[in-house]
Each structure stands twice: as C-alpha cells, then as structure tokens.
Amino acid sequence: MTLSDDFGREVTGVRVSLTDRCNFDCVYCHNEGLGDTRGPMEPGDDEMDTDDVVRFLEVVSEYGVDSVKLTGGEPMLRQDLEEIIRRTPDSMEVSMTTNGTFLPGRAEDLKETGLDRVNVSQDALDPDEFAEITKSGAYDKVMEGVQAAVDAGLAPVKLNMVVFEHTAGYVEGMVEHVAENEGLQLQLIEYMPELTGKPEWNIDIQRVHDWLADIAEHVEHREMHDRKRYYVNPEAAESVAATPEPADIEEFQGGMVEIVDPVENADFCANCGRVRVTHEGYLKGCLNRNDDLKSMGEMSREEIAEAFEEVVAERVPYYGEYLVENERGEYEINDEYISTGTAD
Template structure:
C-alpha cells in the first residue's frame, strides 16, 4: 500500500465513501443523498449504477494511494443484491463499513460479517414509531430495531445509530442518549441538520445547545482528531448522577457538526464516489464532480489524483466568513 495523497491544504486522503445506489425504500424528509439532492429513482437497479467489478477495480486502484477505509452508502446500499460480493472483494488493507437504514439487516448481517464487513451505521431518528414514520415516510420502525439487533448478534458491534438533529427530532435526543447509555454495543452519532443541502432552513436548531447539554451530563469528554470532533461518554442523562465506575458502562455520543465549521472542514480526509461513477472532493459541492470515464485503472488513477489536488475546505476557503459573521462564496472558485 502506498502513501496517502495530500491536497494543497495539507489534508491527507485516507478514506473513501462509495454510494452504491441512489435507490432507497425510505423517503426521509431531510435526505440530501450524499450531497446530490433527492435524485432517487425506481426500486429496480438502473443502468448507470457502478457494477461490482467497477467498484472493486476502483478500490484496488485507490489502495495504491494509502486508502485505509471505505464506507458503502446510498441511497440504501442493501438494495444491492451483490453487496456481500462487493464487501468480500474489498482489498484486505481497507476497513469496510456500511451506512444503512437497517431494514434488511435481519437475514444479511451475518453474511456481511463473514464477507469482511467491520461495522454498520444505522439511521434511526427517533424511538417513537409515529415520529419515525413522519420523518422517514415509512412504516419500517420495527424492522429497523430488529436490524440493529441482527447486527449486534452478528458481531458488528459497536453499532452506531445515526440521528439527524433538527426541528422534527430534537425532542427525542435525550431518549436516544439514554437508549445507547443503557444498552451495550450501541453508540450514537448526532448529525447536525444541513439546510444548505436540503433547502429548509426553518428546520434548523442550534447544535451548540446539544453540545452544552452533553458536556453537563457526560462522565468523560474525549477529543477526536477526525473533523476535530468531541465524543461524550454518558452513563445517565441526570446531571446529578455519579459517573460510571467503568467507562465501558457508558454510552458514546458523538456530534457531527459541519455547518459553518472551518475546523471540521480542515480535518476532512474523505473523497466520495457517486453511484454513477463520479468522484467528488466535498459533500457540499457538485461543481467539483469528475468522471472516471470508462473506469480503466489509469483513468481512475488520474481522476483520483485530480480530485485530491482540487480539494478545498468548504468552510474557510470555498466559503469565507465576512466581518459581520456571514458566509460568502470565494469567487476564485466559481470558474475553477
């Protein structure tokens, strides 16, 4: 395995996220579909989806550039019937993980584990069936809970629950924190709502208040280098409760807060692959898409190098903060 490539801002690229499909059996009201917008099509496979051979060829090539981790996303990646094959053929040098809505984990989690999958993130935005249905526009609440159980039984622990925090889910944050604190094998990732991708700024809430609350109740606060994140280890949501004797008895809660956060962007080490074979250096941008053409090995190498060379921190460079605290587009990137 070679050395990681580095962009002009000194950020090494060590991870890739690959969207296996833009199809999904949910219709979440906050969905941004890996930054591409709500482009989901019919449930049947489409001709533009990367094949298993193309995905594996891409992974074999970028392994030459020190890529250590791959996360398979969608849409809903488990709509791919060849998912187990893709995981099995992922280079041994890479840790493979999956982001899923969890509805298909029962019956497939064990096979995915045997294929080499290391862990899963499961989207779960509420512990209330009615609110879950309102957010996801699906009736799959029980299937998601069962899928989480199946992942734990298959040894895919810790299972990280993804919860987008916005107007519709904010009242359920405390219950979700209690849920992961009380159950071994679960972690929680609270994801800041991104109005710039979804177009509904009125749904936004102040994620700083969630940070403050977690800081008050946490037994321990850990700083994570990636994206300069904080991890909160919580054994009880009661601020007066004594801390757990053993940190392992606490639940881990992490906040992903990229909005207007230059520190987050300065610590980004990912390149993304769209379901139809384009590379992009930033979730928030679609003006940096680069086609890998016919996906020959040299085409992949050249495009990967180009995308890394052109990576720009979204906040702090692509968007810059003005003296009055507003963010405006850096015109030097408009025609780049």
C-alpha cells in the first residue's frame, strides 16, 4: 500500500541521514535543511542505531517505498554502514551521497553488500578551488574515491555540484569532465539561499539551463521533481554554439547533466515523492521546513508506522501551497498555514 498526501503525491522514496558528523566544512552546507548542527567527529548518542535504521526501512517498505538514499553529514563515518545496507529490504534500491574520501578501500564492499548507486560531492576540478569551497585538502582522495566507485561497479557515479557564485565559473569544465569520462554523470544543484543565509551568493540557474539546452544532443524530463536531463557529447561540451540533435540515449557516448532546481519552483514541489529522516530519528516531510519534524518515539514498528502515516498525510508542496506568490510575484507564507500551524 503506497501512501499519498492530499495533493496526490505518492511517497516512494526516503532520505535517511545517518549522522550529522562530517570531515568537510562546505561553505554552502545546510545539513539536509537542518542548518549547521554538526557535532564532534566521534559517534554521538543522538544517532539512530543500526537496528533503528533497519527497522524503519523494513516498515516503510511495507508502504511501497522502493528507494532509500543514505546521507549525512558524511554517512561513511558510520562504521555500521555496510551492515545497514546489507540488511535493507531487497525491494529497495539503495543509494548514498558522500564526499568520497572514504570510498577508496570500501567501495567494493559497499557494492557487494547491496549499494546500487553513489553520488559524490565535487564542486571543482582544481585542488585549490576545491579546498576553498570544502575547507578540506582532500581533493586527491575524492578523485581516488570517484574512480574506486566506478571500478567497483557503482557507475554511473553522479558528481554533485552546488551552483552558486563561487562555482558558476566551473560548470563548463565539470560538464566537459563528465562528457569525456565514461561512468560519470553530473548533477547541478541550485544553491538554496533560504537555507544557508547568504542570498548574495545566488545566481540565476536558468542561465545554466539555457546554455545546456544550446549544446545538448537530447533533453528529457524526469517525473521526480520535474527535473531536466541534458545529454552532452564531448565536442559540444567545449562549444557554446552546438546544434541540438535527437540522440539514441541507449547508445549515447557522452555525459548526462541533470539540474536540481527547487528554489521557487512549484513544479519541483508538486512532483516530490520523498520523506526525510534526521540522524536523531525524526521524520521530516519537506527539506525546506523544520516546523514539521515528527518523532518516531522509541522507534518500535508501531510507532514508526503511525508517525510515517501522519507525516505523509500532513505533507503539502512548499512552493505553490505552503508558500504562494503575491501580487508582486514574490513567495510568502500562505495565510492558511499561519492560522492553522500545519503543513509539510
């Protein structure tokens, strides 16, 4: 039985934060919408234990949830990561977002235990630029980790790049990189100033869409979040004057670039089928909000099921419902939710 909210959005995926610990300090990080809550690098008592995570996944799989993305912080700081993946229900696709520094030496084991896909955060192809953004000197280790993931059969490996003032000039180089290297894809993620508090870093993501549309051989839409995917060959990636032509995606030799652009995007929210779980074991119906956190108590099967049903029932699209456009074209909180105090 798949659960849907009042807006007809089926929940088929969950994002589970395993920890808020991280060995990076990326300047744009919003920690899954919770803000800078990072604690010390040692495991904390507030993290869900192995059995809690597995029990949650077992329960939601009975509601038709067929995919889980493991996130953080840095999820590979969890020493029980392989066990969690191994015990995840077989009906679920398992993916993970990581900074890649711990993939060397563990990528093969992760694949063997059941990890299907991996996203690696990589915002620049120059060590100094990378260090400026991540506050880390681990560029070489990340590159090694990406290759380890490809070699382990976790390809295509998605490289996550947040597009904002500091990285906008690196986009073309990253597109060329994935177009020229088999086994890689690029996910360009719109900077979210409402979660990071630095609106001056924002850029117009539509400019990136327009450039990719000019050079892509093929463009497609994903149902999830109404995202656009651009298929770019190596030659086109080096030119801004290429002519788009239809392509056979199955035989395409080049790079796939997907844009995740949630800011003030009602279509994105209208096609969202995810629920999030914080590292402390709270359900979160929407990335953009923290007034909808729902406790799962002691995380018994009954408590998990009850809380999951409630959080799905209370979900509303953030843009287009919780926030609505006023006469000036600006988004503001819907009066309905100011008065009732309920929403996703």
